Amino acid sequence: MSYGVLARAKAIGSPVHLATFLKSLLQIWRPPSTKSGTPGPLKLAVAVSGGSDSMTLATFCSQIAQSRNQNGLSDQIRLQAFIVDHGARIESTQEAEQVKLWLHKHLGMSDTKILPIKWPHGVTPSELSNFETEARSLRYKALGKACYEANIPSLLVGHHEADERETLIMRLIEGYRGEGLRGISSVADIPHCQAIYGAYGSGGRNYNVAGEDLATAEISQTSHKLMPLLQDYRKPGFEYGGVKLYRPLLGYNKRTLQATLEAAGVPWVNDPTNIDPTLSIRNTIRHLLQRGLLPKALDSGLEPESSTLRIVARNIDRKYRRRNHRAAELFQACSVISFNAKSGCLHVRIPISSREAAPNIQDKLEGRRTAEVEHVGARLVQHLLNIVTPHDHIPLQSLEFATQAMFLGFEDPHVPNRQNVRKDQSSVFTVGGVLCQRARSPIDTLQVSNSPAEPVLDPEYTWRLTRQPYPMSLPEAECVVLRPPLHVTNPGRKFNYLETPWQLWDGRYWIQVLNLGYPGFKIRPLRRERLVRLRETLKEQKQDQILKALKVALRSHAPGNLRYTIPAIVDANDEVVILPSLGLKVIGTDHWAWTMQYRIRYKRVVLPNLVKDEVVVALPEREMIAIGGSHGQEKEG
Numbered sequence: 001m002s003y004g005v006l007a008r009a010k011a012i013g014s015p016v017h018l019a020t021f022l023k024s025l026l027q028i029w030r031p032p033s034t035k036s037g038t039p040g041p042l043k044l045a046v047a048v049s050g051g052s053d054s055m056t057l058a059t060f061c062s063q064i065a066q067s068r069n070q071n072g073l074s075d076q077i078r079l080q081a082f083i084v085d086h087g088a089r090i091e092s093t094q095e096a097e098q099v100k101l102w103l104h105k106h107l108g109m110s111d112t113k114i115l116p117i118k119w120p121h122g123v124t125p126s127e128l129s130n131f132e133t134e135a136r137s138l139r140y141k142a143l144g145k146a147c148y149e150a151n152i153p154s155l156l157v158g159h160h161e162a163d164e165r166e167t168l169i170m171r172l173i174e175g176y177r178g179e180g181l182r183g184i185s186s187v188a189d190i191p192h193c194q195a196i197y198g199a200y201g202s203g204g205r206n207y208n209v210a211g212e213d214l215a216t217a218e219i220s221q222t223s224h225k226l227m228p229l230l231q232d233y234r235k236p237g238f239e240y241g242g243v244k245l246y247r248p249l250l251g252y253n254k255r256t257l258q259a260t261l262e263a264a265g266v267p268w269v270n271d272p273t274n275i276d277p278t279l280s281i282r283n284t285i286r287h288l289l290q291r292g293l294l295p296k297a298l299d300s301g302l303e304p305e306s307s308t309l310r311i312v313a314r315n316i317d318r319k320y321r322r323r324n325h326r327a328a329e330l331f332q333a334c335s336v337i338s339f340n341a342k343s344g345c346l347h348v349r350i351p352i353s354s355r356e357a358a359p360n361i362q363d364k365l366e367g368r369r370t371a372e373v374e375h376v377g378a379r380l381v382q383h384l385l386n387i388v389t390p391h392d393h394i395p396l397q398s399l400e401f402a403t404q405a406m407f408l409g410f411e412d413p414h415v416p417n418r419q420n421v422r423k424d425q426s427s428v429f430t431v432g433g434v435l436c437q438r439a440r441s442p443i444d445t446l447q448v449s450n451s452p453a454e455p456v457l458d459p460e461y462t463w464r465l466t467r468q469p470y471p472m473s474l475p476e477a478e479c480v481v482l483r484p485p486l487h488v489t490n491p492g493r494k495f496n497y498l499e500t501p502w503q504l505w506d507g508r509y510w511i512q513v514l515n516l517g518y519p520g521f522k523i524r525p526l527r528r529e530r531l532v533r534l535r536e537t538l539k540e541q542k543q544d545q546i547l548k549a550l551k552v553a554l555r556s557h558a559p560g561n562l563r564y565t566i567p568a569i570v571d572a573n574d575e576v577v578i579l580p581s582l583g584l585k586v587i588g589t590d591h592w593a594w595t596m597q598y599r600i601r602y603k604r605v606v607l608p609n610l611v612k613d614e615v616v617v618a619l620p621e622r623e624m625i626a627i628g629g630s631h632g633q634e635k636e637g
Helices: 003-008 019-024 052-065 090-105 131-149 160-171 211-214 254-264 281-290 306-330 361-365 368-386 396-406 418-424 529-539 544-557 560-565
Strands: 043-047 080-085 112-116 153-154 188-189 217-219 227-228 245-246 335-340 347-348 429-430 432-438 463-469 500-506 507-512 522-525 569-570 578-580 596-604 622-625 635-637
Touching: 043 052, 043 131, 052 080, 052 090, 052 254, 080 090, 080 131, 090 112, 112 131, 131 153, 131 227, 160 281, 160 306, 217 596, 306 368, 368 396, 368 463, 396 429, 396 432, 463 560, 529 544, 529 560, 529 578
Parallel strands: 043 080, 043 153, 080 112, 153 245
Antiparallel strands: 188 245, 217 227, 335 347, 347 463, 429 432, 432 463, 500 507, 507 596, 522 569, 569 578, 622 635
16 A cells, blocks of 8 residues: 555646636536525535545545635535445555545544445455455445435545546446447436435435436536436425435546645555456556557547547437437426326326427437437336336336337338337337336226227327236345334333334335334235235124225225235234235234334336326325224324
């Protein structure tokens, strides 16, 4: 390990001025504001490894904090540095402490937290063949959790142009093509945190942050203009928010960053694990780049913008943003007839033609090749499927058939009589964990039947999207209901929701259960066999009111096979005790699990801007108790 004094001696290049960095930052991130538009508390987290890139980032953020009034930023700025201790080497903890000391001594950052990584029992990190991948995953999970606990929605990381070059070459080696070569995104949801509440698409706070919205906006890196198109649906019963990742140093090379640190008198660390070419593919690529051993098209040298690979990446990125913008315009033109979050059922009318959807988009697409048109249509279908799918991501490559079936509305001059193909397309299929059914006319938002005796397919081209039934060959979605920690010193104390974690079930529902110590509870789907046993038990116990409430709830919100995809809390005997999305406890007060409480919210979704709140059925904010004498009353959940 070599420290900054030795490393700085080799720094060449011109230092980056604070004003230049601030301009780069504000192109992708904006300070928060209150509802009145006045500046609010500015909370920023910086991930610091001790390398020249992250130390430069910390230096700039520290300078912003000290001169915030001159830069027009909030005078309530709060800066938090996080250092992740991977524990991969004996000296890693000592190095983390050294970096923390540097931040305090040279930058005045006294509020720095070290996040130690906890590796699975029996795992020796240095012996892992995929150490870099595993370390990255654990690092982001630690950072995401720490940011949410500190109430910080924005995390800055120090990726620079060399990191992007290395990433692009790695993707070429791995066979990526097309959009896979668009480079590193300057704004993104924090990766590897999909199941961590508050870190990814959840835990939204009650603040109005302009920068938050940029994560769901299209950002033009050429014109630096923000084009907000898709926004989280922020209504009761739906999650939103999460930690956003910002990379303001992508336009800077390592030499200028090191020169900046040298000018500021700030040391940095050279980690030997980053330069050993035998440890990882990225290190091998870095080794070849630093020694100029790659073809000139891949090795940009001192002129990164002149690299052929870099130019290709920028062109692909511009095409990606253009296509996304047009798909978002079409998505906003879709009509949501109904969306029931209690069962995850969406009825949506897709515009028959692009001219009907957005009058100006047809002009943009005229004359373009079929691939361009179909890509925009696939992106539109992806937006719609994301509302219902249990998956975090549905690859566009898997949507070719779905796009042809669901949206053939482009008046493409290269495909004559394209509209006539519509009648021959499939009306029922599954993709990305979603069951897609062409609705029948007249539209019945409660039930869709495939019986040939039913009316014809809806001429308005409306689709019913629901969670695909669970295949018997695959394990069902399951969460173990965790118990709150035991307090030996005060065993009689009352527990609260803050002591129980939110858990993501089936990638769709965030559920928090206050379990007062009873073992064996799990969250599973309401499969057919579980519902049959539940009904038989209720009949034997003569729980008529619960049976009636159950029948009404299922018929109203989860008809047909859809009911077998909703969550159910079951006991150790696999017997259903609670249907949280319906707000029903299907047990009597004498049941030993009656004291269990819960809260439930639907995952973060994006709905068309024109959706009316009255067509959205949200999840219950309170439990509806369905037992004799108490049926219909509400209890705080």
